Amino acid sequence: MSTPRSATATDAVRNPRRALATVVAVVFVDLLGFGVVIPILPFYVRSFGVSDVFIGLLAASYSVMQFGFAPFLGRLSDQRGRRPVIMLSLAGSAVAWTIFGLAAEFSSLFGVAAGVAVLFVSRMVAGAMGGNIAAAQAYIADITPAERRAEALGLVGASFALGFVFGPAIGGLFASDAVVAVARDVFPAFVPATPFSLPSFAAAGLSLTSLAFAAAFLEEPARSRGTAPRTTLVSQFADALRDPRLRGLVVAFFLVSVAFSGIQVMFIPFAADVYGYQETQTAFLLTYIGVLGVFNQGLLVGRLSRRYRDSSIAVAGAVILLVALAAIPFSPELGGLLPALGGPAYLTPALLALLVVLALLSLGNSLLNVALTTLVSKATSAETQGSAFGVTQGAGSLGRTVGPPAMAALYVFTYWSPFVAGALLVLPILAILLGIARRRFDASADVDAAEGPLPPSETDGGEGSDR
Template identity: 25%
Template structure:
């Protein structure tokens, strides 16, 4: 990362920004593949160790509590000491958490594994900050879309890999996730260029450094975007935390209830949709509609999908409503994350993404517990309709908080 770029040099580098982010894509994709292996497995893995639906929700909540504590700290440390160093430390924590999960013979060790992973989490928020810092303002959305596309790649490959390995035993997928996490650490060290907090960003001048409190208080438009992200995180966490047990109770495949393999297929499908949205749809959507319209439509898609999921009697309808939910979630996350990044100075990207992750963690504390109570009492229709109602709140808030025209907050 150099300093003192002229306007002409800046323009020249903009064309190469996508190439410069290829190492970031690789690192995030490998990291996300490890996470994708764990996501469909964790509910059933924990259930076999005696976890109730509420305890499965608590596993997600305790991870979120740790994220809430660590998120801003990780973000600000990456602003101060550089993205790559903090990313490596974060990935080491993830690797240790996976190893503990693989050797866990009881729920205590499972909880400990999630605590360690949560306290050192920050991989995605730091990667988003790295991508924002290495892209021009005009290509910021595409750069963040590239990291989201890497997550989609991982969430496509990881669950599919989990479904294949679970045939050999419950711990095989977890060990595979640990190995991938180790590969991710090596890839970060080998592929990402060293950065330094004193370096100027490639594409923007840094703003003067006000106090942290003044910076946070002055982010009025960012707080509007964060309010919408909180709504999204809440409904997203309700959905992800109990979708496995919901499908297991309501649907069967080849004569047996949905299990880790089938849930892996659902997550792999979600990863495929993510890739389609990021690579083909997100930029084209902006040609025809503003970010406000996109977010409104995305929350509406989620509301329709959740409402339909409550009464879907067949696998074909399940696929239809899951598609609406997944497409809505992908558009909402990508659009709001890019809008949040654009609302903040370039040298505050780590802080704002860390704050974003902490607010996500706050939603992830309460939402899985609510989900666990509803699913634990077999209130499956209520579970889906509560999520539909939250998505409708997102529609209303998006109409109130986002500007009708780009660039006019």
């Protein structure tokens, strides 16, 4: 009889705490680089004199490549190791960001078409290398016992949120006139120093920093290597959809990505059209959501996972997310139900209602995403963790390809429709999760009936495990 995975996970590395801290730091620095470029991307595209449609196409090109490469990199990490795949992805990201910063130079030398083509090449390379998250999640599953896995995976989610909190601020700093002026004095003449190139080079530097950190401190976990034959992307997805343990989770990842990515894109137009906010105010709202995400995924999810089953947390997250999505477009009307408040003039009842709804949105998304990831890790064997995470991340990337253009079309039709559509997409996710929760409850009841009454010290629910 094989040894349970949760009993041997912490033996995979010499120092599990340091290994966990290292991989979370690597993900954070890499995502920080991604966040650096967010403020300048739309303006960079417009500097080429092309339509704003290209902004959406660039986002789609990234997600399509991530969809194609995430399962491949996940399977490769099963066969060749987590550490080399993570390092390969970080090196590729550094190359992609460097090319991105040089696109304007190509445009001046070879024409606008060449410059735009370079933008697409850089985003496609970055998307292909974006599959390193699957390897990082699998690494955490390798070194973390099952009962602590939700808490550990929540730290990865928190590093995502922190990257999007601090990254845009750093990007704005590198794009500022003062920093650009200093760079032009310091850099040699052949290195472009513009508000667009400097944030791109900063992102490349952060990826290289993360690569050096991984090379120095990230050890490969001792585990069984997968020996499955080489398979195609389509066959990996077909296998996952045939597997009753993974089928619903893959569908859930796709649907939540369609809903949430579309809402992310359309929230800023909503805030501008309904609340009259400009870039600064919407940036504060996004920072507010990011800070809440850090707290929810870094602290709250871990504590809840010790008390409740992962399937129960996922159900709760789906319900909260559904309510928040449906409430966003009607937050001004909800604010009208609140009494007049004292304090700053800008803190209107409508804004207070929006802040409450956004807090629910962050909470629901945090609970749902971390719990879904944990359920995937527990539904697969030690040898196929990377492949499973690669498939689910690929499903998420496909959803992020479909969601933004679909929700944008709905927004043109009527401003509230993308948010309501997002809420409706959560309904099948909720049905899937309720089915998983019911099956796990029935399985737990069967085990308890077969084993008889538990000793008093074992009647606390198993520290949140899905037994």
